[in-house]
Amino acid sequence: xxxxxxxxxxxxxxxxxxxxxPQKQFAAxxxxxxxxxxxxxxxxxxxTWTSGKGQEYMLWNNVETKxxxxxxxxxxxxxxxxxxxxxxxxxxxxxxxIFESAPAGERVLGWRxxxxxxxxxxxxxxxxxxxxxHGQFLSxxxxxxxxxxxxxxxxxxxxxCLASCPRGSIYKRPEDGIVLVDQGRCRGYQECVRGCxxxxxxxxxxxxxxxxxxACFPKIEQGIQPQCFVNCIGKxxxxxxxxxxGQVRADNPIDYLVHIRKVALPLFPQFxxxxxxxxxxxxxxxxxxxxxxxxxxxGEAVKTYRNAMNDPDLAGLLCLxxxxxxxxxxxxxxxxxxxxxxxxxxxxxxxxxxEPVHVRPAVDTKNQLVRINCP
Amino acid sequence: MxxxxxxxxxxxxxxxxxxxxxxxxxxxxAAKLPMDPADRAWDNAPAHIARMIPQDLVEPRLxxxxxxxxxxxxxxxxxxxxxxxxxxxxxSNDLPGxxxxxxACAVQIPEKIEKDLPEPQMGQEGKRVQVTYWxxxxxxxxxxxxxxxxxxxxxxxxxxxPFESKPLEPGSGEQKEMAMLYAPARALGNIRGGPRTVPVExxxxxxxxxxxxxPPLGANGRGVHGKTGWSVVISRRLPEGLAPNQRSHAAFAIxxxxxxxxxxxxxxxxxxxxxxxxx
Numbered sequence: 016x017x018x019x020x021x022x023x024x025x026x027x028x029x030x031x032x033x034x035x036x037p038q039k040q041f042a043a044x045x046x047x048x049x050x051x052x053x054x055x056x057x058x059x060x061x062x063t064w065t066s067g068k069g070q071e072y073m074l075w076n077n078v079e080t081k082x083x084x085x086x087x088x089x090x091x092x093x094x095x096x097x098x099x100x101x102x103x104x105x106x107x108x109x110x111x112x113i114f115e116s117a118p119a120g121e122r123v124l125g126w127r128x129x130x131x132x133x134x135x136x137x138x139x140x141x142x143x144x145x146x147x148x149h150g151q152f153l154s155x156x157x158x159x160x161x162x163x164x165x166x167x168x169x170x171x172x173x174x175x176c177l178a179s180c181p182r183g184s185i186y187k188r189p190e191d192g193i194v195l196v197d198q199g200r201c202r203g204y205q206e207c208v209r210g211c212x213x214x215x216x217x218x219x220x221x222x223x224x225x226x227x228x229x230a231c232f233p234k235i236e237q238g239i240q241p242q243c244f245v246n247c248i249g250k251x252x253x254x255x256x257x258x259x260x261g262q263v264r265a266d267n268p269i270d271y272l273v274h275i276r277k278v279a280l281p282l283f284p285q286f287x288x289x290x291x292x293x294x295x296x297x298x299x300x301x302x303x304x305x306x307x308x309x310x311x312x313x314g315e316a317v318k319t320y321r322n323a324m325n326d327p328d329l330a331g332l333l334c335l336x337x338x339x340x341x342x343x344x345x346x347x348x349x350x351x352x353x354x355x356x357x358x359x360x361x362x363x364x365x366x367x368x369x370e371p372v373h374v375r376p377a378v379d380t381k382n383q384l385v386r387i388n389c390p
Numbered sequence: 391m392x393x394x395x396x397x398x399x400x401x402x403x404x405x406x407x408x409x410x411x412x413x414x415x416x417x418x419x420a421a422k423l424p425m426d427p428a429d430r431a432w433d434n435a436p437a438h439i440a441r442m443i444p445q446d447l448v449e450p451r452l453x454x455x456x457x458x459x460x461x462x463x464x465x466x467x468x469x470x471x472x473x474x475x476x477x478x479x480x481x482s483n484d485l486p487g488x489x490x491x492x493x494a495c496a497v498q499i500p501e502k503i504e505k506d507l508p509e510p511q512m513g514q515e516g517k518r519v520q521v522t523y524w525x526x527x528x529x530x531x532x533x534x535x536x537x538x539x540x541x542x543x544x545x546x547x548x549x550x551x552p553f554e555s556k557p558l559e560p561g562s563g564e565q566k567e568m569a570m571l572y573a574p575a576r577a578l579g580n581i582r583g584g585p586r587t588v589p590v591e592x593x594x595x596x597x598x599x600x601x602x603x604x605p606p607l608g609a610n611g612r613g614v615h616g617k618t619g620w621s622v623v624i625s626r627r628l629p630e631g632l633a634p635n636q637r638s639h640a641a642f643a644i645x646x647x648x649x650x651x652x653x654x655x656x657x658x659x660x661x662x663x664x665x666x667x668x669x
Contacts, residue, residue: 062552066550066551066552066553066572067551067553067569067571067572067573068537068538068539068551068572068573069539069573069583070572071539071546071548072488119451119453120446120449120450120451120452120453121449121450121451122449122450127488127489127650128488128489129488129489130487130488130489130490132488133488179450181448181449181450181598181599181653181654182599182600182601182653183599198574198575198577198578198580199575199578199579199580200580200602201575201580201582202582202601202653203486203582203583203652204652204653204654204655205488205489205491205652206450206653208488208489217488218486218487218488218489219575219583220485220486220487220488220490220539220542220583221537221539221542221573221583221584222573222574222575222576222580222582222583222584223486223527223575223581223582223583223584224575224580224582224583226574
């Protein structure tokens, strides 16, 4: 194995191949606080890419309710248990990644979901078991909170699916970092399904090959955000490019949120893949849970996010989420408005930090009537 | 009664042909290749019993040995060569799916007869090997299993496929073209699943991880699962230069789907001498 730099772990780690970062890396930020689990993203993806035979069970995009939801079933818990409790020391991960803890004869520490594990994509939906008049019927570790976690392929810098494939059928595009399964070369061994800790590679029993999220690369190549982004009702998503470590740009929306303000964090960084979908953690979930999912910076990230209303640049950037179909490569705030620019530097969207509020009096004195809210 | 059983046992032993075992794979001549694994013509070919070892040279390795041995017989008609592989496997696994692997076997032969053999594990650069690969799900397709999700999941409920909806006419060019959009592997000619005319494929390799479709060698096959395991016939064109009484080599691999074996996770043999008998 090679030694590579994983900035999310604050250290070097072992990986199957030498470090080879792409010229540009596709990345995204999801604001968990805005997601309402309407599953429009899920259907946007489903109708676009996975309506074929053998793809019926596949959800390249899914939204699960944390803490109990998961698709496939317990994908996260199983691996966390296999890792058997690992430790961070400040911002440095001192535990073992799934590459470093690979058993003898394996490329990564992994497991393969069975068919029934895919049977309940919405398991745990809205489960929070809060206070009721006659006392709680159940006593569970997480009682009075939940949040929605939207997930796609993380197009990782160090993909475990790619490392797991014994025949090099999975590749990371040098031009944009998107991770793809070569459908002409895959022989359906399902090693990638076993290796991906996020379980975002799916075996198609009709074609006999494994398939996965392609980050809507035909759209990305035209500077347009993927289907699950542009169809998001809650405007929780922003697609863009994350710079290489040491080349961070303050006017790059992803860099600003991830590297500068550190308000958006990777999902399960401890697995060691350097995933490139980043999450603004939920403000109502316990810090300990957030830290398990998003790493040691989760507490500070919530504080920064809570203060966004007093933080015009951050608030402005958050206003760009869902504001345009185009990929915003650069942003700039001028006073009370923020502008997003595409890769060529053309302004593609301008939005105010605060929408004007119009209060319509309940009593219309001019017309001598009282307005009501129902037709 | 005791004597009757004893006499019956003696008669039975006398009637069944003793299994001739040899320490190499001997391809005997016949006018016609028997493609049915149960064809009595196979009794004329001596059996070679090959001990199998786990693939433990490259990751992912097979860490728990499964198939202990494979019994190999071979027949040639002078233009093609057929092998019958028999191994114990009480479970027939011919349905693919998530975490569901299928039973399979393969015959590997050096592309050229040379003094220095290629690496037994998938060959090496400059020393290509030819692999003829059979799979149980492909056999099921050849035997008549359909190409719908209900053929794999009988209770599946299908709401809608966009490529099977009006105004597209079933079987029309437009309809087939649209269906391919939702089956990218098939569109690229990578026929891992679905309709097949033969349950085998011709492959070549120059080392682990390099397996790729090779020049057509007319491969064919037929596998039947019995009470104790599989009996599979694999045929292909006679290896180049394998004249009567000449030697080449062959290696064999077995995958048990029930044990999650696929790809590199397999039981294999080393090179075994392959001799063509007859004129």
